[in-house]
Amino acid sequence: MPGFELFGDKEKAEVEKVLDTGVLMRYGFDGMRNGQWKAKELEATLANRMGVGHVHLLSSGTAALTVALASAGIGAGDEVIMPTFTFVASFESILAIGAIPVLVDVDDTLTLDPWAVEQAITDKTKVVMPVHMCGSMADLGALQAICQKHKLLLLEDACQAIGGSYNGKSLGSIGDLGCFSFDYVKTITCGEGGAMITNNKTYYENAHKYSDHGHDHIGNDRGAEQHPFLGYNFRISELNAAVGCAQITRLDEFIEIQKKHYTILRKALTKVPQVTFRRVPEGGVENYSFLNFFLPTQEITRKAHKILDENGIDACFYWFDNNWHYYRKWQHLTNLESLGKLPLEVGQGLPDYSKTDFSRSDHWVGRTISCLIKLSWTEEEAEKRAQKMASILQELL
Ligand SMILES: *Cc1c(COP(=O)(O)O)cnc(C)c1O
Numbered sequence: 001m002p003g004f005e006l007f008g009d010k011e012k013a014e015v016e017k018v019l020d021t022g023v024l025m026r027y028g029f030d031g032m033r034n035g036q037w038k039a040k041e042l043e044a045t046l047a048n049r050m051g052v053g054h055v056h057l058l059s060s061g062t063a064a065l066t067v068a069l070a071s072a073g074i075g076a077g078d079e080v081i082m083p084t085f086t087f088v089a090s091f092e093s094i095l096a097i098g099a100i101p102v103l104v105d106v107d108d109t110l111t112l113d114p115w116a117v118e119q120a121i122t123d124k125t126k127v128v129m130p131v132h133m134c135g136s137m138a139d140l141g142a143l144q145a146i147c148q149k150h151k152l153l154l155l156e157d158a159c160q161a162i163g164g165s166y167n168g169k170s171l172g173s174i175g176d177l178g179c180f181s182f183d184y185v186k187t188i189t190c191g192e193g194g195a196m197i198t199n200n201k202t203y204y205e206n207a208h209k210y211s212d213h214g215h216d217h218i219g220n221d222r223g224a225e226q227h228p229f230l231g232y233n234f235r236i237s238e239l240n241a242a243v244g245c246a247q248i249t250r251l252d253e254f255i256e257i258q259k260k261h262y263t264i265l266r267k268a269l270t271k272v273p274q275v276t277f278r279r280v281p282e283g284g285v286e287n288y289s290f291l292n293f294f295l296p297t298q299e300i301t302r303k304a305h306k307i308l309d310e311n312g313i314d315a316c317f318y319w320f321d322n323n324w325h326y327y328r329k330w331q332h333l334t335n336l337e338s339l340g341k342l343p344l345e346v347g348q349g350l351p352d353y354s355k356t357d358f359s360r361s362d363h364w365v366g367r368t369i370s371c372l373i374k375l376s377w378t379e380e381e382a383e384k385r386a387q388k389m390a391s392i393l394q395e396l397l
Helices: 009-021 038-050 061-071 089-096 114-120 140-150 201-210 238-248 251-270 298-310 344-349 359-365 379-396
Strands: 054-058 079-083 100-104 125-128 153-157 177-181 194-198 290-294 368-372
Touching (some): 009 038, 009 238, 038 054, 038 194, 054 061, 054 201, 061 201, 079 089, 140 153, 251 290, 298 368
16 A cells, blocks of 8 residues: 555655755745645645545644544534544544544444444534545445435545545545545655545635634735634645655556555455455445455454464454554543543543443454555565465465
C-alpha cells in the first residue's frame, strides 16, 4: 500500500517549486509565491478525481475526521456510531469535539454491520461513521438507507481505501462527508496530511474556516479577516501538499500494481479449501491495498499468523491481537484515561464497553489475516510469496 515505496523525482520537483518561492504556507503571501499554490492545486485534482464539489486539505487524516464532524455541527454529547475494528483515530476525532463514540460490531465485510448500526441508534445519534478498513468498504447502500430513515449523517472514513469505488463512485464521495489520510504509510502520502471531501458547500465553508482559527478567508489581508466562529489550526503546509501533488498523479498506477499483486496472492490462496475471503459488498471495487481472508478458528488463525511470520512472510496482520486497531486493546478509551478532565458529556455518555458483547466482531476479526500488498514487489516476488503462503497454510489446515 505505501506510497513511500515508489517515491522519487516527481515528488522532489514539486517540493523544489515550493522551496524556490520560500512560501511554505497555504494562505496569503500572494506577491511572493510566483503562482505556486500547492494545497489549492491538490484540492482541485482531488475534487476532479473523486467527483465531488469540494475538497479541503488538512494536516492529517485524524484532523480531517475531526474537522468533518465539526463542519457538520457535531459537538458535545452527540453520538457517533463507529466500528470495533478501525484505527484509534476514529474515536480520537469524536472525543476531540466532545462527542461520544458508540462502538458497533463489524460483519464479514470487516466494517460496520448495518443490522448492528440500527440497534445502536438512540435519540442522541447524529452520525454513522463506517471505516473502509484495509482497502474494502462497508455496505454503503444499506447504511445510506439507515441514515436516510433516521436522518443521520454518513461520514466515510476512507483513509485506507483511496481509489476504491462503490457503484462506480469513489469511496469517500458517497456519504455526506468523506475523509482521506496521506500519512507516511498510506497509499498516497504527503508525509503527513489528510483531506475532507463533500458536495455540501456549507460543510466545506465551515471546514476551511474551522481548520484555520475561524478565519473567514475573505479578501487578501489576513489581518482584516473576520472570525465568525472558534477554530483551531489543522492546516496542511505547502511542502506536504507539494508531495501529494506528485503522488496523486500516480494513484491509478499504484492501484494497478496492487491489483496485480493482490490477484497473484488471492489465486494461490483460493486453492486452499479452508481459506475464505472477506465479503466485498455488491457494486464495490477494492483498492487492493490488503488481501483479507478468514481461517476456520481463532486458534488456527493466531497460529497461522505466527508461522507465516516465522517463515519470512512479513507484513501480514492479525488485528485481533493488535494494540491499535481492535476494541479489545482500547483500555485507554474504555477507562477514559486522558491527561486532563474530559467533557462531562463524554464521561456520562460513554457506554460501559467492558460489559458490551462484541462476540459478532470477534467471530470475524478473530479469524482474519490481512496481508499488506506492497508496491515494491516484483511479479516474481509476489508469485513466490503466494506459493509459499499457500503451502504453509495447506500444511497447517
Ligand atoms: C491512518 C488512518 C487514520 C488517521 O490518519 P492520520 O493521517 O494518520 O492521522 C484514520 N482512519 C484510518 C482508518 C486510518 O487508517
